[in-house]
Amino acid sequence: MNDPADSGQPLDICLLAPWYGGSHRRWADGLQQHSRHRIEILSLPDRHWKWRLHGAAVTFAGLIRDSGRRHDLILASDMMDVAVFRSLLRGSPADGPVAVYFHENQLGYPVSPLDSDLREGRDLHYGFINYTSALAADRVFFNSSWHRDSFLGELPRFLSRFPDHPNLETVERIRERSEVLPLGLDLRALEAQRPRRREANEVPLLLWNHRWEYDKRPEAWMRLILDLKSAGLEFEVALLGQRSGSEPPLLGELRKALGPAVLIDGTVEDSAEYASWLWRADILPVTSGQDFFGGSVIEAVYCGCHPWLPRALAYPEHFPGAPVFYDSGAEALEGLARLVASGAWKQPRPGSDTLLRYDWSRLAPRYDRAFRSMA
Numbered sequence: 001m002n003d004p005a006d007s008g009q010p011l012d013i014c015l016l017a018p019w020y021g022g023s024h025r026r027w028a029d030g031l032q033q034h035s036r037h038r039i040e041i042l043s044l045p046d047r048h049w050k051w052r053l054h055g056a057a058v059t060f061a062g063l064i065r066d067s068g069r070r071h072d073l074i075l076a077s078d079m080m081d082v083a084v085f086r087s088l089l090r091g092s093p094a095d096g097p098v099a100v101y102f103h104e105n106q107l108g109y110p111v112s113p114l115d116s117d118l119r120e121g122r123d124l125h126y127g128f129i130n131y132t133s134a135l136a137a138d139r140v141f142f143n144s145s146w147h148r149d150s151f152l153g154e155l156p157r158f159l160s161r162f163p164d165h166p167n168l169e170t171v172e173r174i175r176e177r178s179e180v181l182p183l184g185l186d187l188r189a190l191e192a193q194r195p196r197r198r199e200a201n202e203v204p205l206l207l208w209n210h211r212w213e214y215d216k217r218p219e220a221w222m223r224l225i226l227d228l229k230s231a232g233l234e235f236e237v238a239l240l241g242q243r244s245g246s247e248p249p250l251l252g253e254l255r256k257a258l259g260p261a262v263l264i265d266g267t268v269e270d271s272a273e274y275a276s277w278l279w280r281a282d283i284l285p286v287t288s289g290q291d292f293f294g295g296s297v298i299e300a301v302y303c304g305c306h307p308w309l310p311r312a313l314a315y316p317e318h319f320p321g322a323p324v325f326y327d328s329g330a331e332a333l334e335g336l337a338r339l340v341a342s343g344a345w346k347q348p349r350p351g352s353d354t355l356l357r358y359d360w361s362r363l364a365p366r367y368d369r370a371f372r373s374m375a
Contacts, residue, residue, distance in 0.1 A: 021046025
């Protein structure tokens with residue numbers, strides 16, 4: 001084991017990834033690759049998210065106890081119960097500093113009306129696990145300032161919903177140990193697919209590159225695109241993003257209305273092909289109801305897409321002062337139609353290089369300093 005007092009010696013860090021898939025996996029792998037510290041990843045498959053919030057703590061505590069090792073730092077994802085995890089290690093040689101990294105939280109996550117827990121009145125439990133995880137951790141990291149502020153702002157209201165002893169004073173304790181570490185992205189890897197000379201498309205290519213899930217509001221996006229088509233404007237679309245479960249009912253209507261203007265319609269697993277579509281696209285309309293950070297937005301805009309975003313969530317901190325926001329559904333359509341009709345989408349998107357502040361080459365040293373301060 002490393003001596004934490006030796007500031008020049010890499011730390012031994014165990015990263016617990018109970019949801020090892022999608023952006024969570026890319027973040028864990030990127031941190032392991034770019035950190036100067038030695039990071040071991042313990043992971044579970046990206047399925048059964050509710051069970052992960054309950055059971056991952058027991059699984060990981062058992063693995064670490066059995067290993068007989070004490071790490072300089074244990075870094076856990078928000079997708080597990082940190083309080084239970086720490087209680088199971090208490091008194092063992094493996095008991096040491098623990099931090100939690102919040103990719104998302106269940107207090108601020110839009111719940112699908114199809115969720116059985118919502119119908120049966122069990123919708124508070126997973127938010128409470130996030131709360132006690134933050135309370136039990138030595139340090140709490142959030143992927144954006146908006147995420148930190150919205151979580152801490154919602155906690156008093158959330159705790160006040162319980163019948164007595166809401167323990168509101170604990171919110172300040174969490175605040176004092178909270179810090180923002182933006183989501184690290186491998187933006188420089190996208191450069192391999194940058195075209196040497198970008199030829200302007202005849203009509204703008206509009207991009208969807210998010211998960212096809214409730215919180216990203218795909219139905220609202222498709223209605224926006226259908227309204228744009230009804231306005232008589234010409235464009236094409238690229239429908240990317242991870243898909244799971246049944247397709248949104250409106251997707252068939254969108255395919256029928258656009259026909260051959262749908263250039264691609266499905267998940268793209270190959271990173272090079274995905275990057276090629278980002279460089280080819282012109283406009284990124286976004287209708288998400290939740291984005292605690294918005295990595296897919298950052299990737300697309302870095303590759304030259306003109307974003308059209310809700311003035312909410314984490315987006316304003318990514319593009320401060322930029323005229324890329326709308327405040328209502330009507331404004332979303334009006335502004336997007338104006339952007340398409342004006343031809344402004346043919347011009348290079350200014351300021352994309354500023355997004356390199358989220359590249360791992362810039363962020364890894366910041367992570368490493370935060371970890372060093374804990375050990």
